[in-house]
Amino acid sequence: MTKAIFFDIDGTLVSFQTHQIPNSTFEALKKLQQKGIKLFIATGRGKDGLDVLKDFPFDGYITLNGQYCYTQDKIIYENTIQKEDLQALLDYLEKYPFPCGFTEEHTKYFNMRDERVDEIHRITHNDDHPAGDCSQVIHHKVYQCMCFVDEQEEKALLKVMPHCISARWHPLFCDVSPVGGTKQNGIDQFLKYYDIDLSETMAFGDGGNDIPMLKHVAISIAMGNANDDVKEIANYVTNDVEHDGIIHALKHFNLL
Structure with missing residues (x-):
């Protein structure tokens, strides 16, 4: 039943x-x-x-x-992403920039936006959040990151965020979340x-x-x-x- x-x-x-x-x-x-x-x-x-x-x-x-x-x-x-993984992500973005959305309890914000983010928003009508400086993110409770990378880049990213896993429903991005x-x-x-x-x-x-x-x-x-x-x-x-x-x-x- x-x-x-x-x-x-x-x-x-x-x-x-x-x-x-x-x-x-x-x-x-x-x-x-x-x-x-x-x-x-x-x-x-x-x-x-x-x-x-x-x-x-x-x-x-x-x-x-x-x-x-x-x-x-x-x-x-x-369950939130550990501070060291968030710092590793910020360092990675400095070397290999890509759009990344940081999700807190009541909001999301991006480090940058491009046509990939706009394309997903056209599908979901849920990703029109602003972009700007995200350097303070390590001091916030971040539950998930929306990373606009392909599958090969996704594997490289997870190597520097060892306490995280990823999930993907679209080829343009993956959600990176804390283990557990x-x-x-x-x-x-x-x-x-x-x-x-x-x-x-x-x-x-x-x-x-x-x-x-x-x-x-x-x-x-x-x-x-x-x-x-x-x-x-x-x-x-x-x-x-x-x-x-x-x-x-x-x-x-x-x-x-």
Whole structure:
């Protein structure tokens, strides 16, 4: 019996075409809650990027790929990048400049912006943050960095940030986060908090950063617009966002 469902946002709940959650999906979520099923967000977005949810009362939020997890009124788990790794990143940026977004609890800011950042903002409508001096970042609580590098550069970057891991859902950038906070860890934090067993879980996703989460839950669902590697590990592949993929899968598993 499914008691908890975890949803990615971009490309899963939110369409890359309309940048909105379909009204039909909101109605389906209400029906699930009426049945007593707990609903959770599991996203790479920060707290300041959740306006797209239109204040729908989810039971918990796994944000920044698991670095900051909270309910409507309580922080459940938080994990920040170590000061020495942030300094190593700043030193690396001096030698090999690239756009980098630093995410704090309520905001994000960039060291610089270029066409890569603008391209991602056109997709997410969530990356229009300002750019400027980031030298004081080592004195702040930074939960995640958005690094606009390719996969080869990503490997080189992680060598100088040994206490961090990376996740990627787009070829233009990767999210660099501290070891320990992941979407699957966020799931475990909420299961413990609400006393729900892992065997009673389901998750929806579409990107590479969703793969560990989808492998972790009892029932994993890949959206029709998902990457092929996501579809390969999922228990079920549903329709895309624009064609009521969430609803189609929920009906398939007799939850609607």
